[in-house]
Amino acid sequence: MGTCLGITTLYLHEAAPSARLYTLEGCPETAGVAKNVFSEAGVKGIRVITGNFDDTLPGVLESEKKLDLVYIDGNHQYDATVRYFNWCLPKVHEGTMLIFDDIYWSDGMKKAWAEIKDHPDVTATVDLFWIGLVFFKPGQAKEHFKIRF
Secondary structure, three states: OOOOOOHHHHHHHHHOOOOOEEEEEOOHHHHHHHHHHHHHOOOOOEEEEEOOHHHHHHHHHHHOOOOOEEEEOOOOOHHHHHHHHHHHHHHOOOOOEEEEEOOOOOHHHHHHHHHHHHOOOOOEEEEOOOEEEEEOOOOOOOEEEEOOO
16 A cells, blocks of 8 residues: 555565555556556556545455455554554454554554554564564464664
8 A cells, every 4th residue: 555656566576476466556646657667567467556545445455355465655644554454454364464664654653553563463563663564373472573773
């Protein structure tokens, strides 16, 4: 979520070329740039979905049985971040990783990150300062790691 130029999406595609990959972008012009980047790279199969995340994310979630990886890098507001997390929860499984970008960008994002870490379904998090990784392993003791570099 938050395609920008599509470079990270290309990296994700390279890591798992057979995966169903959706990239959501709110700005039509930016989505167009990303589509051109994908085309120039010769990559097909990335589904670019343009529009407000509140409008587009529910349809993507409805189309999938489970989520393996979700990278949330857009609408860096407390309410939106927590909402997207909660919308994803019914589709997570033991192998799911959620990535939240800009977790210290604002007081709202810090609050959202703290709430996500404390959620009872979250069993492990890794705080890389700019990015937070969230894991779900039922039966595992809750652990939070903070990497300092």
